Amino acid sequence: LKASSQPMPLSHNILPRVLSFYHHWKKIYEEWLNAGATFLVWFGPTARITVSDPDLIREIFTLKSEFYEKNESHPLVRQLEGDGLLSLKGEKWAHHRKIITPTFHMENLKLLLPVMGKSVVEMLDKWSAMSASGEVEIEVSDWFQTLTEDVITRTAFGSSYEDGKAIFRLQAKQMVIAAEAFQKVLIPGYRFLPTKTNVSSWKLDKQIKKSLIKLIDRRKENLCSEMSDGCPKDLLELMTRARAKETNQIRSDSPSSPSSAITVNDIVEECKSFFFAGKQTTSNLLTWTTVLLAMHPQWQDLAREEVLSVCGARDIPTRDDVAKLKGLSMILNESLRLYPPAIATIRRAKADVELGEYKVPRGTELLIPILAVHHDPGLWGHDATEFNPARFSEGVAHAAKHPMAFIPFGLGARRCIGQNLAILQAKLTMAIILQRFSFQLAPSYKHAPTVLMLLYPQYGAPITFRCLSSQ
Numbered sequence: 001l002k003a004s005s006q007p008m009p010l011s012h013n014i015l016p017r018v019l020s021f022y023h024h025w026k027k028i029y030e031e032w033l034n035a036g037a038t039f040l041v042w043f044g045p046t047a048r049i050t051v052s053d054p055d056l057i058r059e060i061f062t063l064k065s066e067f068y069e070k071n072e073s074h075p076l077v078r079q080l081e082g083d084g085l086l087s088l089k090g091e092k093w094a095h096h097r098k099i100i101t102p103t104f105h106m107e108n109l110k111l112l113l114p115v116m117g118k119s120v121v122e123m124l125d126k127w128s129a130m131s132a133s134g135e136v137e138i139e140v141s142d143w144f145q146t147l148t149e150d151v152i153t154r155t156a157f158g159s160s161y162e163d164g165k166a167i168f169r170l171q172a173k174q175m176v177i178a179a180e181a182f183q184k185v186l187i188p189g190y191r192f193l194p195t196k197t198n199v200s201s202w203k204l205d206k207q208i209k210k211s212l213i214k215l216i217d218r219r220k221e222n223l224c225s226e227m228s229d230g231c232p233k234d235l236l237e238l239m240t241r242a243r244a245k246e247t248n249q250i251r252s253d254s255p256s257s258p259s260s261a262i263t264v265n266d267i268v269e270e271c272k273s274f275f276f277a278g279k280q281t282t283s284n285l286l287t288w289t290t291v292l293l294a295m296h297p298q299w300q301d302l303a304r305e306e307v308l309s310v311c312g313a314r315d316i317p318t319r320d321d322v323a324k325l326k327g328l329s330m331i332l333n334e335s336l337r338l339y340p341p342a343i344a345t346i347r348r349a350k351a352d353v354e355l356g357e358y359k360v361p362r363g364t365e366l367l368i369p370i371l372a373v374h375h376d377p378g379l380w381g382h383d384a385t386e387f388n389p390a391r392f393s394e395g396v397a398h399a400a401k402h403p404m405a406f407i408p409f410g411l412g413a414r415r416c417i418g419q420n421l422a423i424l425q426a427k428l429t430m431a432i433i434l435q436r437f438s439f440q441l442a443p444s445y446k447h448a449p450t451v452l453m454l455l456y457p458q459y460g461a462p463i464t465f466r467c468l469s470s471q
């Protein structure tokens with residue numbers, strides 16, 4: 001995408017702007033604006049139906065989900081996301097999901113709060129030092145990416161933090177290479193050619209796998225002693241525990257058959273998936289929330305009052321504190337509604353199926369435009385494009401005219417497994433920021449939501465921070 005010379009005014013009606021980037025899909029995306037529309041377009045040889053009616057969305061994700069499967073990711077994306085939950089299908093996916101799900105239960109994740117908090121405090125100590133003279137302008141999206149990378153590393157690898165960090169650095173490099181290669185993906189068979197970029201990416205892939213296997217093998221040796229002191233320290237341990245519980249023995253050899261226990265290879269692929277799925281999504285949520293609170297100081301003040309009354313002077317909120325931050329939850333939900341990091345998702349019909357009054361032939365793709373559903377005035381009212389966290393005051397199910405109108409993490413069996421982790425991290429980070437700083441948009445801020453896989457601010461998000469303790 002080329003940078004646009006015309007940033008948007010500070011409005012949350014982002015659809016025309018975001019969609020106008022898809023020149024070659026313009027017609028498709030113009031239809032998105034026609035909220036509630038269900039329509040078909042030919043996408044190359046594939047028929048693709050865009051479905052934005054929440055009743056039909058419910059059918060696809062829940063009531064008739066057995067008729068649909070995820071579509072194939074682009075091969076380059078697949079290489080990055082790994083053969084983990086994001087891309088697996090059928091029995092193998094169900095088996096992995098069952099094993100990994102407890103890893104992401106809120107009760108488990110809350111045990112990781114102190115380590116997450118440590119990363120946030122380290123980042124904010126740097127901001128404090130930078131703002132010693134009063135205020136400082138910070139490009140938050142870069143910092144939040146580093147933060148989420150750090151948190152995912154600590155959350156995934158805990159005591160093996162340094163090794164984990166080295167592994168995720170390799171993956172970050174691989175992502176940069178893939179982003180460059182993306183421009184050439186239209187060349188048939190490009191990904192198989194031994195070009196300089198492909199060779200570097202293959203080498204990185206080998207290195208990542210080798211390092212992860214070494215790390216898991218080390219954990220295997222320590223598993224008994226780690227299990228003896230009760231409290232799991234990181235996701236890797238939680239996964240190896242789940243695996244050990246199932247098999248009582250870790251195999252690092254063959255790939256798993258659907259009915260067998262999760263293998264070391266599988267854990268490697270899942271670690272890759274978590275990094276890919278969790279880093280930029282969560283940092284985007286943090287970026288947009290900070291931008292929104294900078295644009296709406298009355299909500300920033302309310303959120304700060306809540307944080308100060310719940311957490312007092314505690315450096316890092318406790319798990320009870322986090323549960324009590326209801327206003328902050330409403331703000332995060334409103335941020336996810338207006339600026340959902342994942343703007344759409346796609347399913348494919350596995351068989352001929354009836355969808356509402358339509359007959360959908362096998363092989364048809366169905367695109368669910370999360371962004372458009374979240375901005376539909378028919379579902380959200382006349383203020384659909386305004387920032388109004390109060391709409392979530394009675395809970396998510398009552399925020400809109402339809403319970404399926406809020407889907408930032410997808411729906412049904414394949415909904416985001418990292419949702420709790422993302423929300424916990426975002427709540428913790430925003431709470432500590434609000435405790436320590438007041439902030440507003442920097443003069444150089446230009447509002448320009450843009451899509452490149454995820455929804456992000458095209459010109460970054462420069463924000464001016466003032467340290468509250470120095471006032």
Ligand code: HEM
Nearest residue numbers: 085086274277278281282285342345409410414416418422
């Ligand atoms: C799936 C969004 C954070 C891991 C999904 C899906 C969405 C989503 C929309 C469903 C995709 C579909 O149905 O096709 C988000 C957003 C996040 C976030 C908005 C942050 C604000 C995370 C984090 C992790 C994660 C932190 C892990 C550490 C995954 C995985 C899946 C997934 C593994 C695939 C689940 C499955 O198919 O079983 N995410 N995600 N996500 N997400 Fe997230």
